[in-house]
Amino acid sequence: MIKDYRILLFIGLLGMVFLGLAIRKGFDEDYIRYQKAYYEALGEDFPGPVVKQVNVKTPSSMLVDRCQSCHIGASNPGAKDFDMPLTTHPPIVPGAQEDPHDFNKIGCAICHDGSSRDLDMHLAHGEAHGWIAPLLNGKMAQSSCVRCHAMESGHLAGAEVYELGRELFLEKACWGCHTIAGVSTSSQAPELTDAGGKFSFDYLYESIVHPKANDENSKMPKFDWVHDHDTVFALATYLKGQQKSKLRSDDTAPIGYIKPKADEVRISEASVDAGRALFAGVPFEGSINRGGCVNCHAFRSDDGQLAGGNIGPELTWAIRNRGEDWVKDHIVNSRKHAPDSIMPTFKDYNDAELDSLVMFLSTFGYKLSADSEGQKLYDTYCVSCHGEDMNGQGIVSAMLDPYPRDFSRHQFVVAYEDRFKNSILNGVSGTAMPAWKNVLTEGEIETLIEFIKDKTLDEQKKNFKRMEVSLPKIGDDDRRDWKNKGKVVEAGDVERGEAAFQQACTSCHGKLANGKGPNAYNLQHPLPRNLLNKEFMNQEGMTDERLYQSILLGVAGTPMPSHDHLSDQTIIDIIAFIRGNTEEAK
Ligand code: HEC
Ligand code: HEC
Ligand code: HEC
Ligand code: HEC
Ligand code: HEC
Ligand code: HEC
Ligand code: HEC
Structure with a gap:
């Protein structure tokens, strides 16, 4: 209990001083300054400050939007030459006489995110640390059109970036690893149905450009087109639009918008051309582009020109190495053959689509001339995986598990003589090491083995010998049980x-x-x-x-x-x- 009333008096006075300061500051609040500047620019009297607020009803909540307290001229075509934030909103729908959107009804944050109640610029723009919805400026705002418009397919003027992203998601084979409900089903990678709800635009952008930013061992491939800003921007815009709790629902869509049917034209007759289109990830005769192998796989034309991505193995010899059925199986479920494969699963391919791809892959006929030397053979058939230095770190090795063999370790090269040759002939099952017996002659394989040995072994290394031991039989003495001498080996438990x-x-x-x-x-x-x-x-x-x-x-x-x-x-x-x-x- 405070007995000395002078202290109470003092506290009371202090409170009033603060209140006074707060009120003074209120008069100077930024939005009021902007409003004064706005009327000054219009040449009108300042009618007094208002907190301009729009309440937007969404199915889940009420969005209180005060952005126009500062962005006061957004709907006024006469404010075109005013400074930010007083200026007219730029056109959203290109070429439209008048923008169909009424900011007095829908506000700003419905498209631009931010923290719409705040009147401090930094807070309003969602710059507070950890705020889930930082400002989507410029064309990023196209990720929000889907909150009201149905955009599963079809075209909406002004949403070109989002729509490009939608196409790229299919063309770049993202769909083969990531599920977006209604678009793809795959379990290779995290689901992205709510990517926009969970992640900021910047995070999404970064995840595509630097997949290893968060996790060094990330198995998200780094594509060779990620330096192309427009491509990454469009993909990030599309992903930002993927939000489970988006405004639109069938009965609450603000416009009586009829959801266009996503009419999926599929390839129904196999052909090389259809296979080529799938491989490239482009539409074929009205079908959507669900493929994009070329983002990861390279191939050689008949004159030896190499083209395509470096994430998976070159496919020039895939059919000859593996056979048609194996390849079809691998496209549908790569993990059946290689349990740690990162290759997307193209589960929903129909027979015609699989046949088309196999027909296309079968057109690759490149072969080296018969008298090629070791280096040439190695550079053509082996280097992309086993590497120039023979250390198993060729350009496509990073995404393979198991990794290609490291021949620079001479112990391996010397220790397993028979296996070495046999593995080249027949491949190593369950790994990316293919069987070469249908592509290379016995002579070529000998040349290759000599070449590898030549590069990795000197006289001394050739003499490395691995100890020889044989499997004990049941009933033999346990040669290695020092404690219980004389114990016999029994069947494994x-x-x-x-x-x-x-x-x-x-x-x-x-x-x-x-x-x-x-x-x-x-x-x-x-x-x-x-x-x-x-x-x-x-x-x-x-x-x-x-x-x-x-x-x-x-x-x-x-x-x-x-x-x-x-x-x-x-x-x-x-x-x-x-x-x-x-x-x-x-
Ligand atoms: C306190 C006043 C104020 C409020 C409130 C405010 N803004 Fe701004 N806004 C500004 C100013 C000033 C600028 C220009 C300064 C700048 O470019 O950083 C700006 C710029 C912007 C830009 C362009 C950003 C860029 O980097 O090009 C967008 C988009 C925007 N505001 C949207 C919003 C939205 C949406 C809201 C409500 C959630 C909002 N603003 C609330 C003052 C405000
Ligand atoms: C219907 C969605 C939508 C609404 C609502 C909307 N905007 Fe925009 N806004 C956009 C789009 C899309 C662009 C990009 C236009 C372009 O450059 O093609 C944009 C551009 C802008 C820009 C300039 C580009 C930049 O640097 O970001 C500002 C500033 C801006 N909006 C502020 C606002 C404010 C303030 C409001 C509320 C009065 C608002 N917007 C309401 C979609 C919207
Ligand atoms: C808050 C909901 C909402 C958002 C978000 C929204 N729109 Fe709209 N849009 C509407 C309404 C309401 C109309 C008016 C329909 C009418 O006049 O019948 C409309 C009409 C349109 C039209 C003209 C009619 C049509 O369907 O062709 C276009 C084009 C359009 N919007 C583009 C966009 C773009 C681009 C975006 C994203 C940048 C966007 N809209 C975001 C609600 C929205
Ligand atoms: C080969 C399969 C594969 C393909 C193809 C693929 N991704 Fe990924 N992606 C992954 C994996 C795996 C992760 C999880 C990252 C990790 O390893 O921690 C991931 C993570 C992401 C993330 C971050 C999600 C999160 O939860 O942090 C985004 C965003 C993303 N991918 C976008 C894309 C886009 C866009 C494409 C197409 C250009 C694409 N991905 C293609 C496998 C793939
Ligand atoms: C995101 C990258 C990526 C995409 C897209 C991709 N693959 Fe792969 N693919 C790989 C990787 C990595 C491997 C090696 C691991 C394995 O064997 O699955 C591989 C392996 C293969 C193999 C086995 C090669 C061999 O001889 O062992 C075939 C065949 C194949 N892919 C065909 C395709 C086809 C056809 C498509 C398009 C429908 C495709 N891939 C799309 C990454 C990809
Ligand atoms: C698509 C990638 C790829 C290509 C191309 C490739 N290899 Fe391999 N290779 C591997 C992988 C992966 C392994 C590891 C297999 C394992 O884990 O046992 C391997 C293992 C080997 C082994 C060791 C086999 C064993 O039993 O341990 C030899 C030998 C070999 N490769 C030789 C070659 C030669 C010679 C060529 C060229 C004609 C070649 N490889 C082309 C991926 C490849
Ligand atoms: C220091 C890490 C390490 C430890 C500990 C280890 N391994 Fe391994 N193991 C490996 C690596 C690396 C390989 C792959 C070798 C290769 O590529 O051929 C391997 C390969 C194997 C293989 C395949 C051999 C083959 O012929 O292809 C078997 C079986 C195996 N390990 C069993 C075991 C067992 C059983 C133990 C425990 C008694 C064990 N490992 C302990 C790292 C380890």
Whole structure:
């Protein structure tokens, strides 16, 4: 309880001083200054300050919009030459006699976002840190037309940037990885149905230009057109328009707008031309452009000209390497063959569309002349993945998982003589390493092997020898169990194997054995193997003996370490566990 009334008096006086200051400041508020300037520019008497407010009813709330307290001349054609913020609004609908939108009814924030109640410019423009709806200035505001107009298809004058973005989303193959409800269904990447509700325009723009800005290991590809501002701007405008809680709903659309039917013309008869169009991502005879392989894949014309993107492998030899059925399967579901593939899934392709693509890919006939030398063979067929320095870091390698083999590590090149050749002939299942036996002759493959060895090995390195061990048979003595001498090896036990795996292997291979352990991305090339990769684990040559050797001795020339502290029984148990994972799911 305050007894000394002088203190109370003092506090009261102080309060009145502040109130006085606040009122004085009120007279000088920016919007009032602008309003005075406006009437001065018009040559009229200042009628006194008003907070110009429009209440816009939306299905979810009431938008209180006071922007025109400062932007006072927006609807006045006579204010064209006035300074900001007093000036006339620029035309929204190009060529229209009069803008169809009445700012006195819909305000400004419905198109431009911002914080519409605020009368301080910075706050109103949504510059407060973390404000979810920063100002959309200029043509960015086209992302808001969809709040009232139906824009799934068709053309709305003044929304050209948004519409370009809508087309690019299909042409650039974004739809193959990202779901936008009603447009695409794919589970490769985060859904973007509410991208505009969740993210600012700048974030969306940045995510396209620098996919690794937030996450260094992001599997969002960096396309080679991202330096083109107009393309990225249009895509970001379209994505900003994707908001779940947008104003428009079938019965509350402010204009009796009839939702145009998204009439989807599909390719119904296979042809090379249709395939070419899908590959390029352009419409074909009225069909929409759902393709865009060329954003990621290059190919060679008959005279050897290379064109296309560098995110996936060159497809010049795809049909010859893999066969038609495999390729069709891969287009629809790449992860069936390569579980960690980032390739978009073009799930909704019909047979005619798949056939068209295969027909188009089959037109690639490029082949090197028969007497080409090692370097030429390597540069044509191998360099894009295995790299100029043979270190497995060719231009398309970043988006592949597993990475291409690093031949600069001579241990690998020397340790696996038979496998080396066999893998070139038949490919490595479950990875991007294709089979070359239908493209290259045996002689060419020999030339290539010699060339790789020549580049990576000197006399001394050639002498590297990997230890030889063989898989113990059931009933053999456990040669590696030092504690229990004389113990015999029994059939592998899945549960014991899992326990041992969890102890010794998860830091790299992950708890699930999918190769994504906490250390996975700290390792040097290559990544830990995804041991759930069925095609890889069940291919010919992937014997228990190989697994035993790889676990005990490590994989030569890779970060897979040796585990010579494990007993034979433990390794056999682990193999049973690993096998169980890929058999179960068969
Ligand atoms: C306090 C006065 C004030 C209020 C309130 C205000 N603005 Fe502004 N606005 C300005 C001024 C001044 C400028 C020009 C200064 C500048 O370019 O930064 C401007 C510029 C703009 C621009 C152009 C921006 C650019 O970078 O080209 C847009 C768009 C805009 N305002 C929209 C709005 C919207 C929408 C609202 C309501 C949510 C609003 N303003 C509220 C004063 C205001
Ligand atoms: C129907 C949607 C819509 C409404 C409502 C709207 N604008 Fe705009 N505004 C646009 C579009 C679209 C442009 C870009 C025009 C162009 O350059 O093609 C634009 C441009 C502008 C610009 C100049 C370009 C820049 O630098 O950003 C200002 C300033 C602006 N608007 C302020 C306002 C203010 C203030 C209001 C409210 C009185 C308002 N707008 C209401 C859509 C709208
Ligand atoms: C707040 C809802 C709202 C927003 C947001 C909005 N519009 Fe409109 N639009 C209307 C209304 C209402 C009309 C008037 C319809 C009438 O006169 O019957 C209209 C009419 C039009 C027309 C003329 C009629 C037509 O359908 O061709 C065009 C063009 C147009 N708007 C373009 C745009 C563009 C471009 C944007 C985004 C920059 C936009 N609108 C944003 C409500 C909106
Ligand atoms: C190969 C599949 C793939 C394709 C094609 C693709 N993206 Fe992505 N995108 C991703 C993945 C994966 C992420 C998640 C980022 C990460 O790895 O953290 C992502 C993230 C994003 C994000 C950020 C979303 C968020 O939640 O942070 C945006 C925006 C985006 N992509 C836009 C696009 C656009 C636009 C295109 C077409 C030009 C496109 N993407 C094509 C895979 C893809
Ligand atoms: C966003 C980039 C991207 C797009 C778009 C894309 N792919 Fe791929 N594609 C890849 C990547 C990365 C790989 C390697 C991983 C794998 O095998 O899936 C790949 C692999 C392939 C392969 C296997 C090549 C081989 O021999 O192993 C084929 C065939 C293929 N893509 C065809 C297509 C076709 C046809 C389209 C268009 C309908 C397409 N891709 C669109 C990125 C893409
Ligand atoms: C599309 C990319 C790509 C191209 C083109 C490619 N490779 Fe590979 N290659 C890979 C990948 C990925 C691996 C890793 C496979 C794995 O994880 O076991 C690999 C592995 C290998 C291996 C090791 C196989 C093994 O059993 O471990 C050899 C040898 C090889 N490649 C040789 C070649 C030669 C020679 C060429 C050219 C004729 C070539 N590669 C072209 C992607 C490619
Ligand atoms: C330091 C990280 C690391 C640890 C720990 C590790 N691995 Fe690996 N592992 C790798 C890498 C990297 C590869 C890929 C080698 C390659 O590309 O051929 C691999 C490959 C493998 C392979 C495939 C071998 C082949 O012949 O292709 C198996 C099986 C395997 N690891 C099992 C295990 C088991 C079981 C353990 C625990 C006892 C384990 N790994 C511990 C990193 C590790």
